[in-house]
Amino acid sequence: MGCREGPHRDQRALDPVSVARRFHLNDVPGILWTPACASPSNPVPLVIAGQPGGIGMQAMHPRLAARAHAAARSGYATATLELPGAGERPRLPAVEEAGARLRHAFATDKPITADITDQLVLPLVDAAAPECSALLDELLDLPECNGIAGYAGGMIALAVRVAVTEPRIRAAVLFAGSVIPQSTFVEARDVTIPLHALLQWDDEHNDRQAALDLFDAFASTEKTLTANMGGHTGVPASAGAAADEFLVRHLAG
Structure with a gap:
């Protein structure tokens, strides 16, 4: 078990400083992007790239690769895992039923x-959340990783759970834009790591007040909320750059 490379290894560089490797963690597919400069003598931090539920890693790949591209230029590695119920993983009937009810x-x-x-x-x-911890178990032991980790994006409820339960996560970027269970508001009171939250003010899929209430609930003494006009997919490049700068600042050293 554990991390094992898939039947092929994608060594094509996304750009001159980034290399992608596909792997499986206990039969769950994932991708690790590392800067070409990363080595045992020059290990780098690792950021777990979250994904929205139900879309799948293949469909998300262009966006994930773009985020990893920027991360590599900033000097850190990026990893992602296929979420439960997505891609080729077994379906979760109850979740799919709830998704249909949500769309209705x-x-x-x-x-x-x-x-x-x-x-x-x-x-x-x-x-x-436990799969994220297992991913950290495997990847933070790689010689090209320096043991420092962050989390960015995806389902905000999952990001909150990981921030509460995983002490190896030093900082997190949160993407407001998904429905939030009441239990997540309770968990948020125990989040103390530095946070940088992105909010699209006119997000058609987001309860703006719920996102603001969740941000208020976090116990972190350092937390930033960046709100931009526009819908769910209209996040400006400048917002992504600010989030990247936040990660660089908190994952350095």
Whole structure:
């Protein structure tokens, strides 16, 4: 078990400073991008790149690769795992049912009830958070990684769970834009690491007030909220650059 490379290893550089390697962690597919300069004599920090639920790593690959490209230029590695129920992983019927109920609520302009949110999000969080810890177990032992880790993006409820339960995560970038279970607000009170949150003010899939309330709940003494006008997919490049600078600052050394 553990990390093992897949049947092929993608050595094509995303750019002159980044190399991608596909692997499996206990049969779960993932990708690790490292700067070409990373080596046992020059190890680098690692950032876990989160993904939205239900889309899958193949569909997300262009966006993940772009984030890894920027990370490599800043001198740190990026890794991601396929989420439970996505890609070629077994379906989660209860989660898929909740997703259908969520889409119906959006289409009919009905409220998103707590039971829909919990059924949609919590099974994914409960399954994915331990996998994130297992990923850190494997990758932080690599000679090209220096043992320092951060988390960026994806499902905000999963990012909060990881920030609470995983002491190796030093800082996190949060993407506001998904439904939030009430239990996540409770967990947020125990988050103390530095945070940088991105919020699209007109996000059609995001309850703006819920995102603001969650940010207020975090116990971190250093936390920043960057809000930009625009919809769910309209995050400006400058916001990504600011998040990258935040990670560089907190993962250095």
